[in-house]
Amino acid sequence: MHTIRLMLLTLLILVLPAASFAQFGVAITIAPPALPVYTQPMAPADGYLWTPGYWAYGQEGYFWVPGTWVMAPEAGMLWTPGYWGWSGNAYAWNGGYWGSQVGFYGGVNYGFGYGGVGYQGGYWRNGAFNYNRSVNNVNVTSIHNVYNKTVINNTAYNHVSYNGGNGGTRSRPTAVEERAAHEHHTAATAAQSEHQQAAGRNHELLASVNHGRPSIAATAKPAEFSGKGVVAAREAGAPYRATESKPTTAAASHANENKPAENRASATRTNENKAGGNKAAASRTNENRAAENKAAATRSNENKAAENKAAAMRTHENKAAENKAAEKRAEQPNVARQQNESNKHPETHEQPPSRPTATASAHPAPHQQPAARPEAPPHAQSAPRAETAAHAQPAPRPAKEAPKPEDRPRKQ
Secondary structure: HHHHHHHHHHHHHHHOHHHHHHHOEEEEOOOOEEEEEEOOOOOOOOEEEEEOEEEEOOOOOEEEEEEEEEEEOOOOEEOOOEEEEOOOOOEEEOOEEEEEOOOOOOOOOEOEOOOOOOOOOEEEOEEEEEOOOOOOOOOOOOOOOEEOOOOOOOOOOOOOEEEEEOOEEOEEEEEHHHHHHHHOOEOOOHHHHHHHHHHHHOHHHEHHHHOOOOOOOOEEEOOOOOOOOEEEOOEEOOOOOOOOOOOOOOHHHHHHHHHHHHHHHHHHHHHHHHHHHHHHHHHHHHHHHHHHHHHHHHHHHHHHHHHHHHHHHHHHHHHHHHHHHHHHHHHHHHHHHHHHHHHHOOHHHHOOOOOOOHHHHHHOOOOOOOOOOOHHHOOOOOHHHHHHOOOOOOOOOOOOOOOOOOOOOOOO
16 A cells, blocks of 8 residues: 555656645655765757756655756746655655746755755846856857856755755745745656656666665756766765654644544545445446346247247138138038939939920920830930030930820810
């Protein structure tokens, strides 16, 4: 948990605006090491301003951020370095910023024009920066806007890197620095942020490794940690040791009072988060169940509809088959009956409606000439069926014999 907290605080240092650093930063009880002794590399070109090195704090403790030359965000802006300050119960980092004038930086003597109060390394005029050669390493053959002015540091804290606490500076902001603190500020540039991040990834820059004497104390340009522009520290500013400051009685009491409240607040947030998480999980579970039930119901309805449709189709098919079978069965007796009747009375179906007897009745033969009987076939033998097969042309039938004289009705 401690490591995570330090990671978050370090990240805030990198991303928060400079104005925010004056009120919030990393808070620890171990004082940073003394500032190392090193020389300034030569300015790479006109327009570059010096930003002094400082101790930052990371996951593995303090690490050195080398001093470097950077381009100002715009003409007329000066850099106010950040500093460590004791707040009564911990050390807090106050980040640097760009502004029209240099503000308070804890009375720390960073050197090279930053002697603890203000800046004596140069000034802006007509859009060009003028370098004080007494505190800046510049090439006069390529940079001509230079001057010489002796700088006297009226401070007894030559290498102390923090304000307040055990062994820190005792400086307080001047009226000018107070006004500068309330003016418009611009955060560190992207190049400066990248420079600090690169330093945080360099294992050799850890104070626990270099013991206050980093092998890369300064660079000619940001994040360039190799080459001729790199300068190593000549020596540590003081013997390296972890100096811890204890909270004052009032600060300790205030801290103890805050801990129960913080614990209660933390527990409340934890419970709220758990309740929110449980509620969200329950909501998702209910939604999933509702979706599953809906899908299951839909599938069930679809299956039922399909089964009903199939059953209806089978029923219709069975009924149609049964009806067809019943019709066939009903037709078979009729056909059989017709065949039987045809076999019993073939002349009924084969003889046309007109009968020769009608003609005989209309024109009776003379009594003395009856029709010859031998022409009529015996009753036992009917005409051959082959001759009566065609219905359209029935075979001629022999004429019936005329009624006998004794059978004719008598005239009344």
